[in-house]
Amino acid sequence: MQYEGALSKMPTEIGDPIQYYLVFEDSFLNVNQLLGRDVSITFKGYQCLNCSKRKKIFRQGFCYDCFYSSAEVGDWIMRPELSTAHLGIADRDLEYESKVQLQPHVVYLALSSEVKVGVTRKTQVPTRWIDQGACEAVSILEVPNRYLAGITEVELKKRYVDKTNWRKMLQNEVLTLDLLEEKTRIYDFLPDEVKPHFNTDLNEHVVLNYPVLEHPKKVTGLNLDKTTQYSGKLIGIKGQYLIFHDGTVFNVRAFEGYVVNISV
Template identity: 50%
Template sequence: MHFHGQILKMTTQNGKPIQYFLNLSNDLINMNQLIGRNLKIKHVGYQCVNCGSEEKIYRMGFCKKCFFESPYASDTIIRPELSTAHLGIAERDLEIEQSIQLQPHVVYLAYTGDVKVGVTRESQVPTRWIDQGATFALPIAKTENRYEAGMIEVALKEHLADKTNWRKMLEDDFEDDLDLVDFREKIKNYFPENFQNFYRDEHEMIRLDYPYEKPEKINSFTLDKNPEFEGILKGIKGQYLAFDGGNFINVRGHEGYVIDLEV
């Protein structure tokens, strides 16, 4: 089988195990069915996820121009505490920013090799946790907009990590007695005083099941340094494809890359 197209992050369906679909120019390829098969990947070009230009991808799937101009690549995507849409103040495009920021958001704890705190739109649960490769996740607050969630995250990340260590996540080690509920109760006191009312304790910890087993070694590669790659697909976790020999590629890190894929 031969496929060709622009890489977008893998689409997922939560299950036991999670089902993964590689998105190549909106053709969805079920990757679970390809585990154990030999894949050939060849990088043949670029296509910006925003404007479609063939300029080299700069970051997050965007060409350089779009990365610095598109509201979908604004600072508030990474740092929700900078949101101003609730004040009616535009960063790049108020209408788009309001559609993203002025909706319910969840602050959560997740275990991705370490316990971390994060923020996502409520509509992105559990997709966000799957994309991060979280083994366990637990909502701890629900807010009305992105700014409120960001302010809670800022306070909590003084006590917890807020970024995923991809290597630890792929090492797949977790403590059998890990209890995020206990973590949630301990960090309630770190919520900013004006944001205590957003705290939630009614959710149960969620366990996520990936089609993945930890290899003996972990070595990531990119299509910039290795534009032609061939290997046997061994498993999937987060947005990483795991190949024989402990070779991993971060699919999300290659959004906007155009590839030929042979199975």
């Protein structure tokens, strides 16, 4: 079977295990069905996910021009504390920014290697946790806009990391810790303006199971800019990574906008 198109983040469905999909313009496949099979990935070119032009990808699936003009990749995406739509101030496009920023956001603790603090729109729970390869997650609070979530994250980053250690996550080297107990300690460290939004529900604890046949002992990232063709046996999917038997791992999201041929 042959599949070809521009890569984008793999959609997922919650399940036991989680179901993963690769979606192209004219086809899609359930990646779980490829476990235990040989898969070939061949780099064919670029296609910007914003303008669809065959231009080299700069970042996040966008070409250079789109990355510096599109409202979808403003600085407030990665740094939610920079959100300004609640003040009626535009970064690039106030209509788009209001639609995204002025909706309920969740601040959470996730366990993928160490304890990580993060922010996501409520509509992206549990998708955001799956994309990070978290095996457990708890909601700390729900606030009405992205700015409040952002200033909370800034404060909690003094105690927790805000990035996933992808190597440890893929090798399943996860800290042993009770997330719910950790949550009970966090209230005093919250900014005063968000304390009324603290989630006191200690039953809201999500455990996630990934389709991994075997966790690798060592991992090496596949870089399509350096290695344009790779073949190997797929043994797992976790976060947005494909895991192969020889320890090669491929971060699908890191190569959004890259046109590939996948042969099974």
